[in-house]
Amino acid sequence: MICDQLSESAADVQEHAIQWYKAGELESLFAEGDCHGITVNGHRIGLFRVDADVYALDDLCTHGNALLSDGEMDGHGIECPLHAGLFDVRDGSVMCAPLTRATRCHKVRIQDDAVYVAVPEKTGG
Template identity: 50%
Template sequence: MSKHPEWLDATAEADVPDDDVIGLDIGGLDIALYRVDGTVYATDNVCTHGQARLCDGFLEGHEIECPLHQGRFDIRDGSPTCAPVTEAIRCHPVRIEGGRVLLQLRD
């Protein structure tokens, strides 16, 4: 069972730029928020291959590229899409309410 089962207020929806990524500390976790085609996604912000922050990487479509070794992840499900990355990143449920981005963090 998650130790963060509640929905946490992360930021204003307007703070997540179109076709880009931002990093936030939410509930003590380093989280990356993305907006692609009007949908907001959330993943852990640290690459599973190296200790690089994904918010410093390059977002192209639904893929975030790690700034350290250029491995990529699909932000919709966390799956690795390009070597050297082999381990998925965690994704977190997102909902928008009253112009706010709410997250349900997963352990």
């Protein structure tokens, strides 16, 4: 599954080159559940599996700074473990209060049973 757009919260993020990184083997990443957190090129990413599709979001809740990968899946929603707000894993949009700001969605591809995630290149500074 590929997320082709960045959520509204990324509108004020400067455009940077995107690089694909191998997150791991599909079955290993999701051996213990449908949520998994990784760090890729200095970016904390949450991976979420819904049926045969895998989605990737910034792993930090925009409301309470909790790791979304520690939350519970509810259909296509990932529930923040702190205040029970839901983000849509397909595009990072807010599904319910107390959330007010979307989180960034990253492109995902599966190739030869491995999961790859596209993240912005690190810039100097």
